Amino acid sequence: MQVSIKWLKDYIDFKETPEKLADMLTMAGVPVENIIDPGIGLEKVVTGRIEELKPHENSDHLQICTINVGADENIIIVTGAKNVAQGQIVPVAMIGAHLPNGMKISKGKLRGVMSYGMLCSAQELKLDLEALPDDQKTGIYILPPDTLIGMPVKDLLGLNDVILEFELTANRSDCFSVFGLVREIAALTGNKAKWPVITLKENSSDKINDLISIEIADQDLCPRFSCRMLKNIKVGPSPEWMQQRLEGAGIRSINNVVDVTNFVMIELGQPLHAYDYDAIKGHKLIARRSIEGELLHTLDDTSRKAKKDMLVIADTEKAAGLAGIMGGFETEITDKTTTVVLEAAKFYGAGIRRTARSCGLISEASGRFERGTDIENTIRALDRAAQLLTQMDVTCAAVTGVLDVYPEKKKPVTIDFTAEAINKHLGTGLDSRIMVDILRKLEIKTEEKNGIITAFIPSWRGDISCMQDISEEISRIYGFDKIESTLPSGLALQGKQSDKQTFVDKLKNIMVSLGLCETVSFSFTHPSILDKLNVPADHFIRNAIPIMNPLTDEYPLVRTCLLTSVMENLTRNFSRKNNDIKIFEIGSIFLPKALPVTELPSEHLEIAGAISGRRNTFSWSEDNSPADFYDAKGIIEELLQKLSISRCTIEAGEQFAMHPGKTAVFKKGRDTVFTVGELHPSVSSAFGITKPVYIFTADIDILMKYTAKTIKSRPLPKYPSTSRDLAILVDTSVEAGIIEKTITKSAGQYLSSLDLFDVYEGKQIEGSKKSLAFSLTFQANDKTLTDAEIDAAFQNIVEALQKNCNASLRA
CATH class of the missing domain: 3.30.70.380 (Ferrodoxin-fold anticodon-binding domain)
Structure with missing residues (x-):
């Protein structure tokens, strides 16, 4: 997220320098990562008019320009540019200028003629070449003929601004908007925000209900869907001020309709999408799950096949776009568009995240939907966009009415707390009036009765849900630096490892001493891995907990078996031609008591590993014989000996991932201490493994149960055997x-x-x-x-x- 100081000052006055403001925001938990000055290096570049242009007597490619830069005297500049002509206004780098490309300007003599500056191209000014017409991308940058002479180029090009680049945490979705940042600045500086008055005159006799309809087919993915319509619109360039604001936010101007949707997204934090009304089949928009394999032609002119559970916005015939990520090519706004449908919605963040990662389409809109948008903001965003478009184009008419499908209203959030509880939590002694004033500055209304303060949380602050969140808001605005540091109170206890942690460390040391390498993996897996491991359909490890917001589509479940991680690491090594493998891993598995989860799952530590390839390290003094079942069995026997686990019974056994005729179990009584065997042929085939692999697995709790707690010694026998x-x-x-x-x-x-x-x-x-x-x-x-x-x-x-x-x- 980035935004310009000018845009912020449109809504709030402050005297702090960008550096000071950035420090204040960072200390308040809204971190500013960079401060960018887009006009740096243009301090001594001004506009100048070519008064006279003549060829250089001693060169066939140089020209001598007499330039009027608004000073008492004209200056002489020698140039080799071919696209300049008398009367043109161009950027002139004066002596002493240090251009953005690193070039330093000084006076010099070219073929006997003194030159006192340089004419600049767009590339030398570090302008965005893609946004320029082809004739301006090369040669000297020609300015409009009505440009004032002697004007600083950074002022002319709107580069006299400062950009704040934020590195926001995911929970502060409200700060992914100018309005959200203005609220923070108002609370920190004490200045009052100047919110724009959003009013819309519906100046069309048409009613929206007669022209289009909308529907939510899958409420779990789209809890709110709203639309407005505009007629008689002329698609063209946006005003210069809007282009500059969007450029400061890192967004390139496209046309007035698209620019307004982007402007409102950055301003209010609510992404919008614009459709060409005439391209919507059946004049109906539906928020629904995609049909497996249906084609989507997105705005980047790419055809994609939709996957199950993707959310799309469709008309009556086909999908018209990926909801919250990218619109459809057929309904895009073009120069021929005259009637526009504006859409604003609330989408389920995790669903948008999965779709965006699956399609490789990460956009400004998807990033906001992933973090969570304000469900109460859709109508306001539509009105703001329509207001801006009608102000730009006098012929544009807002159709009467708005469509809004909002099946389940969001319930207001209220939090009760006392000043005493907040002070105890923070270690402060703040008066309740200070707390209430801080919350008021953050636009959080409060009521106090009998010492209990009730905070009414605004809809845009989805991150506040309990008293601890209120204490965080108070502390960060009050100032963390003003809260005295104190040592924790209570009994001081010496920290030490638990018996299980000590045992696990011992176990790791033994395995490493036996020549195995430890691996560490995420505690996540995919159901396809369980299929590859031959896990029976009714096996308890099939009951894996689904993750609400998985890191990637590869890991949607919490693992219930450590072999899933071992096999992934094994195949990853094989794919990189690391064929001699001796690995082990000690990690947690999570077994739910029931699905869906209503209480914390049972967490168990397991050890699992695999060996494959040569028995010994490749060397001239060693043979190349491959490791076999007895190497894996020997590792387990040596491990048990070092753990002082004796008198184990070794029996032929079965395990879903192991060869039924080449599997052994080490048992103590009815407990299975270790299981070791060759990888099942069907499992090897499923993972694409073509060589023998030997795996082992055990439960850490059972190993600890039978490990000798004390070691007894006895003298060597005196009598012969x-x-x-x-x-x-x-x-x-x-x-x-x-x-x-x-x-x-x-x-x-x-x-x-x-x-x-x-x-x-x-x-x-x-x-x-x-x-x-x-x-x-x-x-x-x-x-x-x-x-x-x-x-x-x-x-x-x-x-x-x-x-x-x-x-x-x-x-």
């Missing part, structure tokens, strides 16, 4: 984890370790059987075990395996 090998035949369906559990339970107290060292299926074994070979280590802390003790334990193991697993010793 004895090892026995056990080779058995079992059905191929029997899992090794069940065999290990059976051995552990039946071995007694002396079994110290158990390792599976061989698995065999093939010749010499039945087709339905497999051979498993284990190494058993027996050891006691208080004696050397005898063969008889070991044989007894071994025999118990064999009997338990035969009984529980239908196993037999392999010969």
Whole structure:
């Protein structure tokens, strides 16, 4: 948002310099980012008339100009320009001028003739070349023949102004208008605003209801829709003062009708759109949702296909424009337009934002609708635009009546507070009269009864909804610098990390030490990612919370599964040819108790990761073997060991995103501590991945539950150990984890370790059987075990395996 000092002074008088005013506004929460002087470098450039023009005796391309610049004597300037002639009035840079393009002007001799200045082109004056006719874009800039001699060029071109460029926060939508800024200046300076009187004489016998109708088909996207009509209008250039005001706001002049809609948008903060009445089919405008795939031919002469839920303004045949963003090409204002329909509406901000991002069309109007416009301002804006157009063109006639569809009136907002509550909130001791006076300056009416102050919030201040907002208004106008800084009161407690934060830090350090890189992602996702991950339709993670104002269309939901973020990061790396991946992420997921959300969702921390590509870093001393399932499983086993989580049962398992035959779950009792497996082939295909990927996931709360809280140590054994090998035949369906559990339970107290060292299926074994070979280590802390003790334990193991697993010793 930018606006000129001249435009502000049209409505309020103030003596502060632009720099001082910018500082006051910034300190009051209306930050000014830049102060721009468009006339800088033109201080010594004046208008001059060419009194005499003759060729240079020593050059075939130079000419000697005698210039009248309004001084006692004419000056001589040597120029090589071809488009100058005697009697023309041109911009003249005098000696000492420092032009906007960086050129310094000094006297000099050209082929023996002294030159005391320079004739200027539009480019050297840094004028907007696109707004100039073709014959003025090159060569010396020729001024109108009735231009006064000796006049400063910056005054002539309306560049004797200062532009304030604001960097406003999204909540202050009222300040995206001149009127809103004037209210702030009035409150800060104490000066009274001079609001223009908006009155419209409806000087046409026609009634608008007989000529056009309007309708709101989707009230959730358009709560108010209003129109006015003007007849006998002559489309042409705007007055110079209006062009200068718009230029100061960064908007190029187009024609009087379009310029007035832009002027009112900047002045009142209400975007307008003008239609050629004769181009509206059926003479009806409808605010409705677009039909999927319907064509839109917008003002930038581009055909677009509408997407579902876009809001359009349509006539009886087709969409006539993207609501709040850009009008349609067929109904645009042209030189042949004689009857104009002006539209002002209130649109749902989030819908406009999504449409603007989807179409790549960000405009001054869409920016205002996104932040929120004043729903009570539509009729006033239409009257102001019609008033300006009728003042410019005496033949222009305002049609009697206004169309206004406003199904649900906005309820007035009132806030009750006490001076004591405000002072307690701010740490001040302000009198209630000071507070009421500040609110009055901001045009917020108040009533006081029995010590309770009631504030009646105007419709344009949609950011004020509670007592805390009132305290902010009082403090910023009173002056933050006047509020004494104090230390917080209360008990001082030493800050420290929670147990979970400390655990998460430990977890991150372990994962990094195992060679993985941590990633950090937004806590948002898209439903298509859940589809790609094979999430069942009835799975609870499908119940994701929709975001009311998503950052982009790519992230409309709050994530319910950390794998969505991991897979996005994985595919992003693959697309950039980073094929050796070892990543993990620890982040929150959000599970609502019900949809739509009526209370805060349940927040859980998860860890998830993925590995793919080469097992080792590419090096002459390392092989190029690819990582496999056992690399991922080994990472989890090492992690659990470092967390002192022991005696986990490893079983074959299932998970929607993992290969059903290559998935393992680490369990403690009924809890799943970790799930690890190869990415499901259909998931790989959905993400466009052509190489094996191994993923893992776990819940942080479950990991914390089984992590050892204390570490116990014991001395090294004094007595030797004895090892026995056990080779058995079992059905191929029997899992090794069940065999290990059976051995552990039946071995007694002396079994110290158990390792599976061989698995065999093939010749010499039945087709339905497999051979498993284990190494058993027996050891006691208080004696050397005898063969008889070991044989007894071994025999118990064999009997338990035969009984529980239908196993037999392999010969």
